[in-house]
Amino acid sequence: MRTPTAQPSARGTYARIYAVVRRIPRGRVATYGQIAALAGGLGRGARQVGYALHALPATHAVPWHRVVNAAGRLSPRPGGSELAQRLLLEREGVRFDGRGRIDLAAFRWTPVTKRRHG
């Protein structure tokens, strides 16, 4: 079967990006650069993360709204869905300050790749 919800033309890189984004838990956010680093290979290809989400089909099973830029803000993009993104995040408990910025120190998702002794 292999009919993933999100597979526009992701022969490799995009699918990997989507896989990472899907791992972001509810109420948390991750930066584009963070996703790129976790996806691996991209290195500084943070732009590709945004590009991949741009190519995301309508049948997305990917929490794209949990991806923000390094400044903890929502980048303006074609379509202007940034407002909807903010509503989705606030609905999950993510708070924005008076300037529309998220406190990454408090809401940034930290995957358990490097486990400490305990």
Place this chain on the structure above:
DNA sequence: GCGGTGACGGTCG
């Protein structure tokens, strides 16, 4: 196979 594009990031002023 090449050139342009882009939901970014870090540095400079």
Place this chain on the structure above:
DNA sequence: CCGACCGCCACCG
């Protein structure tokens, strides 16, 4: 703190 510039890398025509 904020705005502007350049660099990066995969997808598209």
